[in-house]
Amino acid sequence: MFNLYVSALKSQHDILEREVASAIEKRADAEAKVQRLNDQLAEKEVALGRVREYTVNDYHQIKQMIREQKYPCPFCLVRSGYIHELTTIASETDKDLFYCHECKQECEAPE
Numbered sequence: 001m002f003n004l005y006v007s008a009l010k011s012q013h014d015i016l017e018r019e020v021a022s023a024i025e026k027r028a029d030a031e032a033k034v035q036r037l038n039d040q041l042a043e044k045e046v047a048l049g050r051v052r053e054y055t056v057n058d059y060h061q062i063k064q065m066i067r068e069q070k071y072p073c074p075f076c077l078v079r080s081g082y083i084h085e086l087t088t089i090a091s092e093t094d095k096d097l098f099y100c101h102e103c104k105q106e107c108e109a110p111e
């Protein structure tokens with residue numbers, strides 16, 4: 001009877017050890033995911049700050065560019081804070097297409 005009891009305890013011990021190892025691994029994965037999300041959040045908060053800054057600080061420069069039918073890349077403005085002029089590219093639709101040589105993004109003219 002005692003041997004049966006010891007065997008059951010050993011079995012439970014082994015099961016619990018595997019469960020603890022699995023939980024530690026899952027916690028490490030979750031912590032890595034939280035770190036990635038925090039990094040993305042910090043990046044987006046910086047980008048949001050740039051949107052607020054450029055709408056105030058560069059408003060007149062952007063407005064002047066648009067008056068001259070030059071268009072600043074919205075991606076560069078938000079992501080890097082720099083103004084890079086878009087280039088018109090051929091479009092197969094009736095929408096105007098633009099390309100940024102700096103960030104390599106294409107975008108359609110808003111309607």
Ligand SMILES: [Zn+2]
Pocket residue numbers: 073074075076077084100101102103104105
């Ligand atoms: Zn760009």
